[in-house]
Amino acid sequence: MGLIRDVKVLTGGRDWRGRSRTPRSAAAHEPPEPPREFPTGWARTQVAQAARRALQRGVLTPLTWSQTRPEVQGRERLDALKGPVVFVANHSSHLDTPLILGSIPAHLSKRVAVGAAADYFFDARWRAAVTALVFNAFPVERHRSRRLRSLAPYLLAKGWSLLLFPEGTRSEDGWMSPLRLGAAHLCVTQGVPIIPIALRGTYAAMPRGRNWPVPGRARVVVRYGTPLHPAEGEGARAFNVRVGESITQLWAEEDLGWYGSLRAQARGELALPSGQQYPTGSWRRTWESTRPLVDRAPRRAWRS
Amino acid sequence: MSRPGFVLEVDERTPALLMHEGEGFRLEKLPLGSRVIYPPESLPGLRDLDAHIRHALANPLGREPLHELLRPGMRLTIVFDDLSIPLPPMRTPDIRQRIIEQVLELAAAKGVDDVELIAGNALHRRMTPAELKRTVGERVFRSFFPRHLRNHDAEDKANLTEIGQTRHGEVVEINRRAAESDLIVYVNVSLTAMSGGPKSVSVGLASYRSLKHHHNVHTLRHSKSFNDPPNSAMHHSYNRMAGLLDESVNIFQIETTVNNDTFPDYVGFLNKREWEWNLKDQASYLAVKRANDLAPPKQRRQIWHRTAAPYGVTSVTAGDPIQVHEVTTRHVLRQQLTEVDGPADIGIFGLPYICPYNVNSIMNPILVMSLGLGYFFNLYRGQPIVRPGGVAIYYHPVRNEFHPVHHPSYIDFFEEVLAETTDPVAIETKFEEQFATDPWYIHLYRNSYAYHGVHPLYMWYWGAHALEHLGDVIFVGGNRKTTARMGFRSASTLDDALEMARERVGGSPSINYLHAPPLTMADVR
Numbered sequence: 048m049g050l051i052r053d054v055k056v057l058t059g060g061r062d063w064r065g066r067s068r069t070p071r072s073a074a075a076h077e078p079p080e081p082p083r084e085f086p087t088g089w090a091r092t093q094v095a096q097a098a099r100r101a102l103q104r105g106v107l108t109p110l111t112w113s114q115t116r117p118e119v120q121g122r123e124r125l126d127a128l129k130g131p132v133v134f135v136a137n138h139s140s141h142l143d144t145p146l147i148l149g150s151i152p153a154h155l156s157k158r159v160a161v162g163a164a165a166d167y168f169f170d171a172r173w174r175a176a177v178t179a180l181v182f183n184a185f186p187v188e189r190h191r192s193r194r195l196r197s198l199a200p201y202l203l204a205k206g207w208s209l210l211l212f213p214e215g216t217r218s219e220d221g222w223m224s225p226l227r228l229g230a231a232h233l234c235v236t237q238g239v240p241i242i243p244i245a246l247r248g249t250y251a252a253m254p255r256g257r258n259w260p261v262p263g264r265a266r267v268v269v270r271y272g273t274p275l276h277p278a279e280g281e282g283a284r285a286f287n288v289r290v291g292e293s294i295t296q297l298w299a300e301e302d303l304g305w306y307g308s309l310r311a312q313a314r315g316e317l318a319l320p321s322g323q324q325y326p327t328g329s330w331r332r333t334w335e336s337t338r339p340l341v342d343r344a345p346r347r348a349w350r351s
Numbered sequence: 352m353s354r355p356g357f358v359l360e361v362d363e364r365t366p367a368l369l370m371h372e373g374e375g376f377r378l379e380k381l382p383l384g385s386r387v388i389y390p391p392e393s394l395p396g397l398r399d400l401d402a403h404i405r406h407a408l409a410n411p412l413g414r415e416p417l418h419e420l421l422r423p424g425m426r427l428t429i430v431f432d433d434l435s436i437p438l439p440p441m442r443t444p445d446i447r448q449r450i451i452e453q454v455l456e457l458a459a460a461k462g463v464d465d466v467e468l469i470a471g472n473a474l475h476r477r478m479t480p481a482e483l484k485r486t487v488g489e490r491v492f493r494s495f496f497p498r499h500l501r502n503h504d505a506e507d508k509a510n511l512t513e514i515g516q517t518r519h520g521e522v523v524e525i526n527r528r529a530a531e532s533d534l535i536v537y538v539n540v541s542l543t544a545m546s547g548g549p550k551s552v553s554v555g556l557a558s559y560r561s562l563k564h565h566h567n568v569h570t571l572r573h574s575k576s577f578n579d580p581p582n583s584a585m586h587h588s589y590n591r592m593a594g595l596l597d598e599s600v601n602i603f604q605i606e607t608t609v610n611n612d613t614f615p616d617y618v619g620f621l622n623k624r625e626w627e628w629n630l631k632d633q634a635s636y637l638a639v640k641r642a643n644d645l646a647p648p649k650q651r652r653q654i655w656h657r658t659a660a661p662y663g664v665t666s667v668t669a670g671d672p673i674q675v676h677e678v679t680t681r682h683v684l685r686q687q688l689t690e691v692d693g694p695a696d697i698g699i700f701g702l703p704y705i706c707p708y709n710v711n712s713i714m715n716p717i718l719v720m721s722l723g724l725g726y727f728f729n730l731y732r733g734q735p736i737v738r739p740g741g742v743a744i745y746y747h748p749v750r751n752e753f754h755p756v757h758h759p760s761y762i763d764f765f766e767e768v769l770a771e772t773t774d775p776v777a778i779e780t781k782f783e784e785q786f787a788t789d790p791w792y793i794h795l796y797r798n799s800y801a802y803h804g805v806h807p808l809y810m811w812y813w814g815a816h817a818l819e820h821l822g823d824v825i826f827v828g829g830n831r832k833t834t835a836r837m838g839f840r841s842a843s844t845l846d847d848a849l850e851m852a853r854e855r856v857g858g859s860p861s862i863n864y865l866h867a868p869p870l871t872m873a874d875v876r
Contacts, residue, residue: 050641056378057633060366065633067626068364076357078627 085169085186087198090179091160091207100157102181108149111142114260115252119150121271121297125242128274130155130208135230136244137223137294138212139336140253142260142267143246144182147210150269160202162187162211187229189215203237213290221250221336222322223298231287235277241290243272245297248340266340270297295319301340353392356689356871361385366625370701371867372746372828373714374651375643376621378636379746379845385862386695388736389624390687390871393611396663400446403667404453407605411670412678414603417454420534423462428532429454430556433472433502434482435707437542437609442659446607448488450538450667454605455491467528468500471537471555474562474796474803475708476757477502482711505558505803506793513560514599517591521564526556530600537672539606541679543687543730544578544872547606548676549586549593559787559805564588568775568815575816576729578872580680593672604672608682609662611869616661621868655704656711687872691736694875696860697852698737699845700727701867702747708802708810713754716833717761717807719747724814724824727865733875736863740822742852744845749829756800760792764807765836773838775815783808822855 061067069077089095111117132155136147144161151159165186169175178184185198199209211233213226234241245268252265272293277286292312298320299308311317325332359365367378368387381387397403408417421427431447434440451468458466468487470478483500484492492500503526504510512530514523529535529552537555541547554562564570565588571577573584580586596602614621618639620632628636643651666682668675704714706722714722723745728735737743753762768782783805786792792804817824825848826834829841842848852860865871 049644050637053378053637053640056367056380057637059380060364061633065628065630067366067628069626070359070362070365072360072362073357073624073626076354078354 085172085175085179087179087185090183095180096157096183099180099183103145103148107145107181111145111149114264115142115146116264116266117146117150118266118268119271120268120300121273122150122152124271124273125152125155128155128240128242130158131203131206132208132240132242132274133203133230133234134159134208134210134242134244135213135226135290135294136210136246137218137298138214138216139218139221139246140249140255141217141258142249142253143212143217144210146246146249146267146269147244148182155208158207159183160185160207160209162199162209164189164216166190187211199233200237203233203239209233213287217255218250218336219255220322220332221254222332223294223320225319225321226287226291226294228283228287231290232283235281235283235286238277240274240276241286242274243290243293243297245270245272245294245300247298247301251337251339254337266342268301268340270300272297291319292317353394356389356391356687358689358691359387359389361387364626366628368625368864368866369621369868370699370746370864371703372701373719373748373750374648374655374704376640376701377746378625381699381845381864382849382862385699385864386691387864387866388689388691388871388873389866390611390689390869391685393622393663393869394665394686396610396612396665397667400449400664400667401453403664404450407667407669408453408457411603412668412674413671414669417536417603417669418457418461420601420603421458421461421463423464425463425533426465426528426531427458427463427467427534427536428529429466429468429536429538430471430503430529430552431468431486431538432540432546432551432555433470433475434478434486434710435472435475436546437540437660437662438705438707438710439613439656439658439660440485440710441540441609441662443485444488445486446540446609446664446667447486447538448491450605450607451487451491454536454538455494466495466499467532468495469526469529469556470502471551472502473555473557474505474559474806474809476796476800476802479800503556504797505562506797511558515595517588517595519564519588519591521588521592522560523553523592523595524558524561525552525596529556533601535600535602537602537604539604539679541606541608541683543726543870544580544680544683545583545586545729547679548580548604548672549589551604551672552600552602553589553592553596559803561592563783563787563805564592566809566812568779568812571812571815572819574729576731576735578729579732582732597672602672603669604675605667605669606675606679607664607668608666608679608686609660610665610686612662613660613869615658618658652704652713684872687730687870688732688874689871691863691873691875694734694736694738694741695863696738696741696856697744697849697862698728698735698741699744699862699864700746702727702745703867708806709754709757712757713752715753715758715761715765716749716751716830716837717765717810718758719745719749719826720837720839721810721813723747724817724821725810726813727867728814728817728820730865730870730872731875732872735817735820736865736873736875737821739820740855742823742825742855742860743817743821744825744827744842744848744852745829746827747829749826749833749841751830751833757802758807759795759801760786760789760804761802761807761810764811768808769836769838773811773818775812775818778808778811823852825851
């Protein structure tokens with residue numbers, strides 16, 4: 048009886064893993080998290096690569112393509128490129144990574160690692176293991192905290208191309224945030240080119256908070272830009288500005304067309320699509336960002 | 352980096368909280384809104400302790416380096432704190448051993464032959480040879496015991512010397528050998544802010560004639576608290592005595608402080624905050640609690656008393672007693688002090704299995720009173736954690752058991768004196784002299800291992816301030832008869848205790864719980 052009573056008192060207020068929530072008044076006194084680095088080296092072994100290829104080609108890409116209508120543009124710009132490179136894209140949905148991984152040209156797609164938020168994807172071991180296996184993800188510290196030494200330079204040195212989302216997190220409302228310097232700095236110091244990518248329609252197809260795309264196979268666009276090489280003596284800030292301008296132009300291409308977006312950029316009419324024309328908190332921000340992309344494909348002559 | 356102390360406010364997320372209850376512990380769900388006072392996390396211990404000791408002896412505060420104070424032909428007396436601190440006893444090698452060995456190395460190098468080692472046990476029981484050996488180490492013990500390593504005898508009139516009287520008429524009488532030495536090296540462990548400094552020699556080596564000037568009801572009622580020396584009448588008395596001693600004896604004080612690593616790893620959950628317990632902590636809590644509850648009482652006590660604390664030493668300071676003690680007190684408070692915003696209607700205290708007077712012994716009801724209403728109640732600065740007229744709730748079984756060898760006068764005090772009165776002043780007036788001068792008690796103190804006859808009365812005085820301050824005292828899980836004999840009440844559960852406290856503090860009282868383990872001192876604003 049005593050044991051049962053002790054167990055009841057002990058487990059009261061704890062979850063099935065025996066964890067207690069931190070009392071509110073103790074929240075400011077939480078211990079600093081011990082450095083904990085999830086090893087990802089195993090996910091780059093031959094066996095893991097083969098498993099990943101099977102998972103991506105057999106499950107992930109078909110599933111993504113079945114739930115959305117992806118339109119991939121500008122892939123030919125990568126034809127002459129050899130790895131490693133850094134793919135940099137805007138980020139507003141969990142669809143972004145599968146869409147990019149499923150659309151990267153074959154000669155680059157075999158060796159791509161994805162930077163994933165350490166505090167989100169690597170906080171639980173099971174999630175870290177799945178993320179590392181399926182996406183070849185490696186942890187990225189996004190709060191400038193403390194602990195992890197970035198794996199990115201090491202991976203580039205080993206010939207892995209990287210996919211990074213320099214906004215640092217998925218967009219809250221579908222619009223873009225300023226690009227952080229990390230990716231540009233990495234490319235400037237390592238001397239590798241950046242491939243800018245603009246993703247349109249992914250927020251409307253699967254916004255934050257959803258774990259499955261909206262019904263109806265929403266149209267999404269993956270648009271690859273011209274590779275950008277850091278110029279001789281160019282600093283990370285200047286290079287980052289160029290990357291931002293390139294993504295902005297690719298974003299506008301959806302609305303203005305290729306030539307129209309180039310002209311608009313030449314006239315200085317383009318700015319990072321941060322939705323600043325809509326006041327913060329306005330319903331119109333979300334309304335506009337969830338607007339389905341206009342279907343530009345020619346009508347099919349024959350319908351079944 | 353250790354986290355600072357803080358006050359937890361119990362909310363619906365707060366799990367049951369740990370508390371001592373004698374030779375056991377329990378988790379208790381406190382009412383919502385209760386405040387729980389946690390000390391700073393255990394500070395890191397010094398890494399190369401021997402190097403720190405060497406440095407302290409060579410660079411003392413307000414004194415020449417120790418090796419310069421030593422010379423051939425001198426009389427050197429090394430006095431050390433007895434087994435009453437630290438609590439629980441520390442893992443060997445004891446810090447006193449490490450210091451004494453270095454002092455003796457220096458003395459040997461300087462050719463000092465006349466060396467005596469004395470335990471500063473005042474009216475405490477003598478330490479057994481095994482306890483002495485554990486404290487000073489094998490090498491020192493073999494070299495000096497029994498002729499030159501001994502306990503202080505406060506009743507050996509021939510070996511006591513009256514130094515003089517303070518301006519308040521307080522007699523200062525200490526051990527003759529120490530008084531006539533060219534140098535006294537005092538080796539101290541400061542577990543709380545009350546110990547060390549002027550208290551060391553003036554109390555540790557004193558006699559009843561000297562001790563009665565500060566160990567009395569009046570002084571203790573005006574020591575608010577005795578862990579806050581500037582506001583403690585008891586420490587004012589120590590200071591006056593130490594001032595007098597300073598004129599006639601040369602004291603080289605070596606003080607140390609320890610961190611809050613009170614329990615070994617296998618009961619590591621005792622040192623952790625409850626919501627941070629992992630599965631291993633919870634499993635070991637259940638296993639240790641069940642094993643402890645099911646163990647026969649004798650074995651249970653033996654196991655607890657064999658538990659040695661893996662303390663880290665946080666400071667070693669040597670030199671002039673006053674200057675050294677300032678540093679020491681800062682280190683103690685750095686480890687224990689937590690700021691609290693005002694007292695509450697009810698103070699809750701979990702009392703452990705050990706107090707300064709039952710090391711390797713039994714915690715009898717008088718010692719429970721002294722620990723609860725004396726030591727724990729006085730772990731404050733500013734004001735007590737309970738408001739005047741409030742209620743103190745203690746967790747302890749308060750069994751009617753005594754160690755007949757160690758505490759003979761306690762038995763008579765409990766059976767005869769407390770049956771007549773529990774008023775400290777009445778006890779002091781009517782019974783103190785009788786207990787202090789009883790030849791049988793004196794004989795047992797000098798020749799057996801008994802505490803001095805007057806010691807249980809001192810223990811009662813120790814709680815005099817709390818008795819005056821509190822409206823009611825309730826022991827959760829306490830034996831009804833023994834608690835009633837002492838003028839307290841007992842309750843089966845915390846809910847019952849809170850119900851009993853209603854008449855004093857109403858139906859929705861504010862509650863402060865002084866979290867123990869580990870040792871916590873409240874700075875109540």
